[in-house]
Amino acid sequence: xxxxxxxxxxxxxxxxxxxxxxxxxxxxxxxxxxxxxxxxxxxxxxxxxxxxxxxxxxxxxxxxxxxxxxxxxxxxxxxxxxxxxxxxxxxxxxxxxxxxxxxxxxxxxxxxxxxxxxxxxxxxxxxxxxxxxxxxxxxxxxxxxxxxxxxxxxxxxxxxxxxxxxxxxxxxxxxxxxxxxxxxxxxxxxxxxxxxxxxxxxxxxxxxxxxxxxxxxxxxxx
Numbered sequence: 765x766x767x768x769x770x771x772x773x774x775x776x777x778x779x780x781x782x783x784x785x786x787x788x789x790x791x792x793x794x795x796x797x798x799x800x801x802x803x804x805x806x807x808x809x810x811x812x813x814x815x816x817x818x819x820x821x822x823x824x825x826x827x828x829x830x831x832x833x834x835x836x837x838x839x840x841x842x843x844x845x846x847x848x849x850x851x852x853x854x855x856x857x858x859x860x861x862x863x864x865x866x867x868x869x870x871x872x873x874x875x876x877x878x879x880x881x882x883x884x885x886x887x888x889x890x891x892x893x894x895x896x897x898x899x900x901x902x903x904x905x906x907x908x909x910x911x912x913x914x915x916x917x918x919x920x921x922x923x924x925x926x927x928x929x930x931x932x933x934x935x936x937x938x939x940x941x942x943x944x945x946x947x948x949x950x951x952x953x954x955x956x957x958x959x960x961x962x963x964x965x966x967x968x969x970x971x972x973x974x975x976x977x978x979x980x981x982x983x984x985x986x
Contacts, residue, residue, distance in 0.1 A: 765872055766985050767925030769916060769948075770897075771934035772877035772884055773810040774956040776859055777891060780806035781852025782845065787817035789844035790837045799824050802852075807957040811936050813878060814841045846883060850890035856955055858974035863896050865978045872923040874899030876915050876932070876942075881905045899923050911938045913946035920948075929985050933971065940965040949984045 773779045788798040799821035822829040881902025888894035899922035903909045932943040935956030943950035950967040
């Protein structure tokens with residue numbers, strides 16, 4: 765069975781606004797005010813995740829910090845994010861239609877993300893597309909996360925697929941490394957936080973718009 769596995773943040777949806785807002789809520793709770801900017805810090809938000817945003821905020825004010833500070837702020841960030849997970853987040857244009865197109869032609873599709881599984885489920889439901897995906901593997905589904913290949917392989921297994929006939933659609937070096945380690949094709953989007961910069965990662969293919977998804981996937985795995 766041919767399978768297409770998607771990253772979430774920066775691949776299926778632009779989630780940067782809600783991620784930055786959650787980080788700023790954590791900083792406010794710590795008495796530091798709002799330290800991140802929704803535009804300037806969008807890349808860090810979608811590619812680095814919660815802990816990277818906390819580090820970026822501490823570094824911005826020159827505040828000495830340790831991993832214990834990150835550990836203290838992270839639950840605050842997750843709580844704020846869960847309460848307002850879809851205030852600003854939107855699917856990229858054509859996402860749902862493209863995935864429905866894959867399903868109609870016999871592919872199976874899933875999600876493999878470094879977002880905690882419960883939050884990924886919550887967001888996909890809020891965006892109205894959870895039912896399109898037959899498998900969801902998050903950062904805490906297994907004991908390892910991307911770029912370890914195990915989550916990608918687990919997503920394919922849950923779909924009854926063949927890793928050798930699979931594609932990982934992503935937007936980052938982490939996704940490229942995961943695909944390479946898992947022995948699957950890599951398809952990186954150029955409309956994510958790194959834009960055309962993902963071409964330097966030399967994926968198997970690039971995706972300029974979701975309108976082209978079916979054609980590009982067919983070229984990779986038939």
